[in-house]
Amino acid sequence: AQSVTQLDSQVPVFEEAPVELRCNYSSSVSVYLFWYVQYPNQGLQLLLKYLSGSTLVESINGFEAEFNKSQTSFHLRKPSVHISDTAEYFCAVRPLSGYSTLTFGKGTMLLVSP
Amino acid sequence: KAGVTQTPRYLIKTRGQQVTLSCSPISGHRSVSWYQQTPGQGLQFLFEYFSETQRNKGNFPGRFSGRQFSNSRSEMNVSTLELGDSALYLCASSPSKTSGGHNEQFFGPGTRLTVL
Numbered sequence: 330a331q332s333v334t335q336l337d338s339q340v341p342v343f344e345e346a347p348v349e350l351r352c353n354y355s356s357s358v359s360v361y362l363f364w365y366v367q368y369p370n371q372g373l374q375l376l377l378k379y380l381s382g383s384t385l386v387e388s389i390n391g392f393e394a395e396f397n398k399s400q401t402s403f404h405l406r407k408p409s410v411h412i413s414d415t416a417e418y419f420c421a422v423r424p425l426s427g428y429s430t431l432t433f434g435k436g437t438m439l440l441v442s443p
Numbered sequence: 444k445a446g447v448t449q450t451p452r453y454l455i456k457t458r459g460q461q462v463t464l465s466c467s468p469i470s471g472h473r474s475v476s477w478y479q480q481t482p483g484q485g486l487q488f489l490f491e492y493f494s495e496t497q498r499n500k501g502n503f504p505g506r507f508s509g510r511q512f513s514n515s516r517s518e519m520n521v522s523t524l525e526l527g528d529s530a531l532y533l534c535a536s537s538p539s540k541t542s543g544g545h546n547e548q549f550f551g552p553g554t555r556l557t558v559l
Contacts, residue, residue, distance in 0.1 A: 372550035431476075433486040
């Protein structure tokens with residue numbers, strides 16, 4: 330079984346400041362890792378994913394996440410946030426093989442203010 | 444390609460009633476998964492269908508059921524509604540041509556169910 334812990338339920342930050350959203354996971358098998366974003370009244374959109382290779386993955390809108398196997402973490406970072414980044418962010422894992430589903434963390438609400 | 448669509452977007456029911464939610468996956472996608480999202484429990488997996496067969500099931504009571512049609516469209520049904528069933532129900536589709544967790548899931552906008 331897998332579990333995902335997002336340590337912060339809410340992260341307030343000022344515009345143009347850097348931000349880190351923390352994600353730790355637990356799993357008895359190897360997993361793929363994902364970050365999803367949910368804007369108000371919308372479904373989830375995939376932000377970025379780690380499948381293999383370089384442990385640093387980037388999204389098209391400036392977010393990046395680094396897979397750390399020894400610390401079982403997949404923290405999400407952005408060097409300079411915008412008001413439009415205000416949303417809820419979910420970390421998720423999924424086993425490498427089989428038809429297992431996504432296991433999500435409880436989410437972190439990123440609140441960007443001017 | 445059109446995205447995942449869910450109907451209706453909003454629904455209000457009373458306790459004891461039953462409800463059916465619909466999901467149309469992205470064209471060509473054969474796997475459909477359902478999730479329940481609540482403020483307290485977060486996102487919880489309900490079930491997954493592939494080629495009209497339930498392939499995976501989460502830890503929900505039997506009041507929650509689903510099915511998939513030959514065109515990959517899926518419905519989920521909740522019978523004998525309880526107040527705690529109020530939630531956003533999300534559907535996700537995946538191409539799932541092969542096994543493996545790398546298959547990306549594409550989410551619909553959800554159906555907001557309110558039980559009074």
